[in-house]
Amino acid sequence: MDMNTNWSLSSLLALCLLCVPSSSHASCDTVVIRSKHERRVERYQHAWSNLIPHYSKVQYAGGMGLVSLGIGWDYGRNQQWETDMMLGLIPRYSSDNAKLTFTLRECFTPWRFPLSASVHAYPFSCGIYMNTVFNNEFWTTEPDRYPSGYYGFSTRVRTHLFVGQRIKFLIPDRKRVFSNSITCYYELSTCDFYLISAVTNHLRPRDYLRLSFGLKLAVF
Amino acid sequence: MRLKQLKFSICLLLVCLLLQGCDMFEAHPYDAQVRGETGINARSASRIAQQTEGKDTIRFAFISDTQRWYDETKKAVSDINRRQDIDFVIHGGDLSDFGATHELEMQRDILLRLRQPWVALLGNHDCLGTGESVHQRIFGPSNFYFTAGRVLFVCLNTNCMEYDYSEPVPDFGFLEHVITSVPDSIMHTVVAMHVPPFDLEFNNNVARVFQAYLHQLPGLLCCIYGHGHRYAVDDLFNDGILYIQTPCIDKRGYLVFTLTPDGYEHQLVAF
Numbered sequence: 455m456d457m458n459t460n461w462s463l464s465s466l467l468a469l470c471l472l473c474v475p476s477s478s479h480a481s482c483d484t485v486v487i488r489s490k491h492e493r494r495v496e497r498y499q500h501a502w503s504n505l506i507p508h509y510s511k512v513q514y515a516g517g518m519g520l521v522s523l524g525i526g527w528d529y530g531r532n533q534q535w536e537t538d539m540m541l542g543l544i545p546r547y548s549s550d551n552a553k554l555t556f557t558l559r560e561c562f563t564p565w566r567f568p569l570s571a572s573v574h575a576y577p578f579s580c581g582i583y584m585n586t587v588f589n590n591e592f593w594t595t596e597p598d599r600y601p602s603g604y605y606g607f608s609t610r611v612r613t614h615l616f617v618g619q620r621i622k623f624l625i626p627d628r629k630r631v632f633s634n635s636i637t638c639y640y641e642l643s644t645c646d647f648y649l650i651s652a653v654t655n656h657l658r659p660r661d662y663l664r665l666s667f668g669l670k671l672a673v674f
Numbered sequence: 675m676r677l678k679q680l681k682f683s684i685c686l687l688l689v690c691l692l693l694q695g696c697d698m699f700e701a702h703p704y705d706a707q708v709r710g711e712t713g714i715n716a717r718s719a720s721r722i723a724q725q726t727e728g729k730d731t732i733r734f735a736f737i738s739d740t741q742r743w744y745d746e747t748k749k750a751v752s753d754i755n756r757r758q759d760i761d762f763v764i765h766g767g768d769l770s771d772f773g774a775t776h777e778l779e780m781q782r783d784i785l786l787r788l789r790q791p792w793v794a795l796l797g798n799h800d801c802l803g804t805g806e807s808v809h810q811r812i813f814g815p816s817n818f819y820f821t822a823g824r825v826l827f828v829c830l831n832t833n834c835m836e837y838d839y840s841e842p843v844p845d846f847g848f849l850e851h852v853i854t855s856v857p858d859s860i861m862h863t864v865v866a867m868h869v870p871p872f873d874l875e876f877n878n879n880v881a882r883v884f885q886a887y888l889h890q891l892p893g894l895l896c897c898i899y900g901h902g903h904r905y906a907v908d909d910l911f912n913d914g915i916l917y918i919q920t921p922c923i924d925k926r927g928y929l930v931f932t933l934t935p936d937g938y939e940h941q942l943v944a945f
Contacts (some may be wrong), residue, residue, distance in 0.1 A: 549706035
C-alpha cells in the first residue's frame, strides 16, 4: 500500500512532470508549427509592407523633368528622412525628342513647427538627388569612339543639391479621400554643371540656382 | 481664418516666384528650351555684308573656346568693344563645356554685348547632350558662309568624332555647293573651323581630300581654328596655306586679322 501510494504518488509526480512539459511541448508544437509559419508569413508581409510607398509626389521643374511624378517613403523618429523615386518628362523643345528621366532623391527635414492643429511648417529641408535620362544621345561613360577620359563626365547622370521649405496641411478625418495630409514644398537647387561654373566664375544666382515646387500627398 | 490667410500667402509666394524667376524653372540642364535670341548667325551675316560693302580692308577678331570661362569672355568682349577698328567677330566654337542649354544661353548673352556683329561656329563640346540642337537653334546651321567686302568666309563643322559617321562631317556636299555658287565679286576666302585636320577629332582619312576641296575656293588665304587652346601657326599640308589657331579665352588672348586686296596679316592680342 505504502509502496503503492508511493508509486502512485511518484508516478503521478512523474506523470505531472512528464505531462507538464509534454503538454506544454505538445501545445507548443502545434502553436510553433502554426505560428512559425504564421510568424514567417507575418514577417514576410511586414517586410514587404514596408515597401508600400507612404506618399506620392508631383513636382514642377527642378532638373528632373518639367513635371515629375513619384512615390516615396518617410522614416526616422519624426519622419524627418525621405526617399523618393520620381519619373519626369522633358518636353522636346528644340531637341529631337521628348525624354523620360528617373530621379532618386534623399531629403532631410529636421524641424517641424505646428502653426495650428492641422498646419505644420517645416522651415528647412535639404538633400541630394540624382537624375538619369533615358535617351541614347546621353552616355554614362564615353562611347568607345572617344579615347578614355576624353570628356571625363557623364552627360546622362546629374547630381543635384537642394534646400527648401515646406508646409503641411493635415486633412480632417471627414474630408479624407485617399490622403491624410498634403505638403506643399519648394526647393532651390543646383547641379554639378552649374556648381562648377559658379565656383570658377562670378555668376548671378539665377544662372546657377534653379527653382522647383511640388506637392506631397501622404497616404499614411 | 488663419488657414485661409496662410493659403493666400502661399499662393502669393508661388505666384511671386513664378513671375520673378521664370528662367529659374528648368526641366533639365539639357532640356533644350531656348529662351532669348535665336538665329544669330544669319542676322549677323547680313549685317556684316551690309557694313563691309565696298570696303577693301576688312578687320575681324577671332576668339574661341570660351567654355566655362564666363569672366574671361566678358573681359574679351569689353576689350574688343574698346577697339574701333573691328568690323566683326568670329567665335571658333566650344561656347559650352557640357553642351548644357543654359551654358550656350549665357555665352550668347555675353557675346551679344559686342558692338560688332558676330557669328559662332560649332565646337565639339557644343555637340554634347542636346547641345548641337540648342546651338543650331541659337546660331543656325553648323556649316554656313557669309561675305565681308570681297572676302568669302566659310565656317565648317569639323567635329567629326562627335557624329561617328551618322552625318557627313566635314560636309563635302556643302563645300561643293559653296564652290559652285560663289559670286564673281569674291576675291579671297578664309575658312574657319573648330577642329583642324590631323587632330584626333577630325576624320583624318579625308584630311587631304578636305584640303583639295578648300583649294577650289577662290583665293584661299588661310584657315583659322580653335580647339587646341593655344596660339599656333602651321602649314599643315605644306602647300602655303597656314592653319592659325587662336588661344582659348582663359589664355587671355584673341587674334585680329586684317585682310587687304594684297593678302592678310594677323596679330595675337593679349587682354
